[in-house]
Amino acid sequence: MKEFYKNLKWYFLILLFMGVMFIWYTIFQEDKENYLMVAFLDVGQGDAIFIEAPNGNQILIDAGPNRKVLEELGKIMPFYDRSINMVIVTHPDNDHIGGLPSVLENYKIDKIIKSDRKSDTPNFQASEKIIEETKIEKILGKRGLKIILDNKKEIYLKILLPDKKSNEWNDNDFSLVTQLIYGKNKFLMTGDISQSIENYLTYIDSDELDSDVLKIGHHGSKTSTSELFIEKVSPEYSIISVEKDNNYGHPHQETLDTLNKFKTKILSTAEEGVIIFKSNGEKLYLK
Template identity: 55%
Template sequence: MKKNNKPKLYFLLGFLLVNIFIWRTVFTEDRQGVLRVSFLDIEQGDAIFIEAPSGNQVLIDGGPNKIVLKKLAEIMPFYDRTIDAVIATHPDKDHIGGLVDVLKNYRIDFVMEPGVSSDTGAYQELEKIIAEKKLPRILARRGMSLNLGDGAHLNILFPDRNTDGWETNTASIVAKLVYGNNSFLLTGDSPIAIEKYLSMIDGKNLQSDVLKAGHHGSRTSTSESFANLVSPEYAVISAGKNNKYGHPHKEVLDILEKIKSRILKTYELGTISFSSDGENIRL
């Protein structure tokens, strides 16, 4: 006689649904009123995951390869397969190489990019998957602000013009994440020339609690004058251990130490996560 397994199946399904509900409730309660920003340890490259108090999520860059999926799984609940926005600061592989896998595995509302192209394989792959999925594309331009909900905003500071044909690092999207009295300045691989330009047009408005040091701590970014204007309590360097570029360079570390910023390196600490209630930032 065949055994009827339906009651057991219904019980297991019910148990699973209850557990998903419990986990969803735990994660929702945990983020109420709190902005979370995680600089993912994806070796030599950049990937920054933002979750607003509203639950809206943004991924800025995706590192060099699919390791970003593992790092996202460590900070996102298992049931969450959506990311509201993906921002590619510029089309270098160490920033966009992992985004192809992100777009394949998560539901994305739109992709934001600076408008500069590249002839690299990583860029061509990203272009292909964006086209296949028919994802909306937005050109980042100064003055734009992504309203992440509950008072959190991601403000675009650069580019402020057409970047077609530019050197890719120079075209990097620079954005300032603001929640209450706390802020994060995210600079991609912007070189010193762009830092000088932003210093002229933004001045003291660049001041931020957290600075993502440009270009993985390369001497081509984070000039002393720029660092002084930003005056960050924390400076994050996203780089791989013993990388072939020698990042971070001693000159940059010396500058950050001189302005008394607390320097945090992904290759030493792993993923670096901050939380903010709009008044205080905690590691």
């Protein structure tokens, strides 16, 4: 009889656990079904942006400088989710790909979009090896490429740069520049492009740049964030992905002065931690 009650206790605990998990999963799914989520992860001195569409499709743009990206992904992804549909690599600098080998080792990745720029760094070489071994589909990132995240909700991401004129640019300026669009809401992610490339972008895409949220280039360095560019983008929110008390003095005061001039709300991962936006295509919500 004791054995019976002992087993009954375990059955009850298992059922209770499954019930709690079902409720948690249901709430999580209901939240996903209504909103696009864009999370600027707190990875220190680097970039990592996680996007999830209402249908569950996910994109990770860059992976920060180290394994901290795994900790950040664990905060916003359920523990049972071990796959990401697509990774976009803006450029091969270590503060953008240092955590990529860890992501590739811990998550199933279907596709990776990147430029044809290469690097001799250990993290770049390790990433390339894993991509080849796991047969992840590689797509060349270039202007005109459009990625559908949610066909029903008409959510898509388009690549604005690099284009045919970009071949002579340095690695920072050759960054993949992406714009995420859901109804009335737009997010613009600029990698590490400099002011000259920002201004070039205003020339070729003058009427398309207006966005609610702008990821500020090069972690707030004064080499990025031209007045012309900010005027054209006219962001409600400007996100600076940066480490507190970093060795570069980012964000530079010149950048902050430019942003304040145009009265955009500045949010920094160094101060806020992970910064999460949700959109229903009509309104934008800062969590």
